[in-house]
Amino acid sequence: MKKFLNFILNINYRGLFRLILIRPRYFFLLFKIRVIEKYTGVDPFFLSPRFLLIYFFEERNFKNLNDYSLKKLGNYLLDINRIKKNTPLLYSGGVGANISFDEEFIKETNGYARLFDPTPACSEFMKDKVSENLKFYPYALYKYSTKTKIYFDRFNQVRSNSISNFLNFYENDFYYCDTFNIPTLVKKFNDPDIDVLKLDIEGVSIEVVQNCFDNDIYPDQIIIAIEVPMNYRKFFKFYKELKIFIKRLNKNYELINLRHRSRGVEMEIL
16 A cells, blocks of 8 residues: 555656656556556456457466476576576577576576667666677667667656557657677577577567577477557457467477566567
8 A cells, every 4th residue: 555655656647647648548558557467466357358369379378387397597488497508598588678588597507698679778778787698789689680779668667668559659769770680680699499489579579589580490399469559450460470470489389478467568489
């Protein structure tokens, strides 16, 4: 109750009212995650046809987390028993301000991690975090190696920036960032293979993994966050692509559902 009262007292009501008027669907998505779920423990995914469809898709296509013995490393889960190398390699796309998984991976496996994130805030955050086993590169993972528009939230409600703009930020709110695909990076760094690929890259994970497969790069384990578009027109296109992608994944991997909250907003798969 105390946390909830503090939340109410600290709301910027002027900005909130503006957000409700201008972007009502965006507001209710944030309200669902940050208020209803957080303070009641209830995930009301069943109130949205879009969220409900994703929920049933997950139930039909992914294995249950409880059937596996996975280890929690920071904010993700991994099958440590599959890692046999003395110094396994992690490619980690999407850092934000949380590297708990990457640091725990290095500690647990004596491995090596390459982290990628193009946002200025992340570059500032990572200034004193790099080490011999943890390297940071201020560019985005994508299917192309080029310069690309990346969109941000003018309301400052979501810190993550997005190439795909799956949350429908304003079209004029963008800057350009350097992007690289993983085949290019593997050659650049002369990495023989990738043991673990972690992707939380705001709407373009599917394209990045498809590009890996097209170039015969198959990491032993993949942790992938797949963001669901908010716009219904984009959603139906996404859903068709998702079915094709999951069918391709199933040829080489077991798919474990890691998501237990905000169902339908984002998918998390190992």
